[in-house]
Amino acid sequence: MTIDPLFVLEMIGTAVFAISGALAASRAKMDIFGFSVLALMPAVGGGTMRDIVLGRFPVFWIENNSYVAVAVLAAVGVYFFADRPGFRLTLLTWMDAAGLALFAVLGTEIALNAGVTVFIAIMMGVTTAVIGGMIRDIICNEIPLVLSGEVYATAAFVASIAYILALRAGTPDTVSLGIGVIAGFAVRAVGIIFHLKFPRVGHDNQA
């Protein structure tokens, strides 16, 4: 039996994004079914949108129970073991960072395999990586992390570009995937640790 490294990355991405959703559910004091629903949003939401716009039906989690099962298991695990206020927001931020980098690279790869242009593939990698977490945050009435002012969509962009550049340089797909994930996670990590902000426009005077 061989293990598909792509599938392993997908399961890790699903689990970490599901944990981020469950931690958000914990902060909103939901019950165990609420944890499961909120874990599923970031875990399968972005990929569902990716499959839909590409016309890949039924979407990926319908014919393989693993995705939903991993997300629900992650939710149940957080429900019973992770009730540690003060620790939750930090863990949510880092799980989200890992999921962001993983899904940006995986989204780009799947879009490329579906035959779209490089331009659209990058845009799909970034958007689908961002969308799941955005839905999670909107449901919880929190300011989405993508609006945090820190480097966020940028990290997904770097992950997607790094993966494509590595591929173009002749690097094997599996290694390229890893390079993309590490590059994206590194950028987001720098943003979290140093509260690094890109030049932004706008003033405090909101109008």
Next chain:
Amino acid sequence: MTIDPLFVLEMIGTAVFAISGALAASRAKMDIFGFSVLALMPAVGGGTMRDIVLGRFPVFWIENNSYVAVAVLAAVGVYFFADRPGFRLTLLTWMDAAGLALFAVLGTEIALNAGVTVFIAIMMGVTTAVIGGMIRDIICNEIPLVLSGEVYATAAFVASIAYILALRAGTPDTVSLGIGVIAGFAVRAVGIIFHLKFPRVGHDNQA
């Protein structure tokens, strides 16, 4: 002419969820077209997502005007007759409860007929029942009922499970549908009346 009991349940579910949307529009003081748009969100939103992820195109309300017509009629009816503040939130809550139980069971049945696993069918019944109302509440900038802290997603889960267990026990499909709806509505009703809460994690100290 025979009447399809499944279609009758669908129309009832569409009407009660549309009424819940129109009542939310009334609370937000929208005009008659706003009422219609907001009534359509819960009335056809969940089923649209269900059809999309299963790859059933065009989605159910494109080829049969009844769904949109019933939702718009319900919106117009609420617009002219239901302006009774103090009464609206209570009615919205109960219409939403009925729609939740109906759509959880119908979503499970349609998913099973599309050939997905029981695990995915339950998950789709619950998620699609919850999604329409969640969109309605998010648009109105209200805390979604699913986050109310009361038994909510749980009721959809019970409706879906009860329907499947009744089917497995050899009960005819129509009767099983009724059993599922009654079970789910009863659980949600107990939650509403007694403000019953499942064990939840989390503290007041939000972090």
Next chain:
Amino acid sequence: MTIDPLFVLEMIGTAVFAISGALAASRAKMDIFGFSVLALMPAVGGGTMRDIVLGRFPVFWIENNSYVAVAVLAAVGVYFFADRPGFRLTLLTWMDAAGLALFAVLGTEIALNAGVTVFIAIMMGVTTAVIGGMIRDIICNEIPLVLSGEVYATAAFVASIAYILALRAGTPDTVSLGIGVIAGFAVRAVGIIFHLKFPRVGHDNQA
């Protein structure tokens, strides 16, 4: 080389809705990638939903880079040149009005060409025109313009009806498109300028 007037209208609609998204990003003080993501939501969101429910796959922007390119260019332009607080909200409102009228008419035409009934075509024109901007506003945690209390969904409705009536009267398609856009924009403009409000129900006493 001939220029398709329909395509020109689509590009204008895409650009103005993208500008509205970028202006919302400016108000939320996002970075340049945030501008791009938020510009894409209204620019391609409504049409994506339209294509999905009609079963047209892959959706329109996958095989033609123009839509995403125009939206990103508009976002970059706003990022570098439009940082003028006090001016932004006014411009956002008018760009949104133009996009609303354009997309209501285009959505109606595409739905009619897909063979749906007139009733569903109008409903799809209105809903898809409204949805993109609604997503943009929800992400920014602003009250959606559709809930502003001013004539909004109504303008999309008028645009869609005017286009269909013009077609029925034997007017060529291109001219009918123009009539619909002008009618819808005029209604929305009157709503913005005079703060015109349709009869609405509801009291200050929110319950």
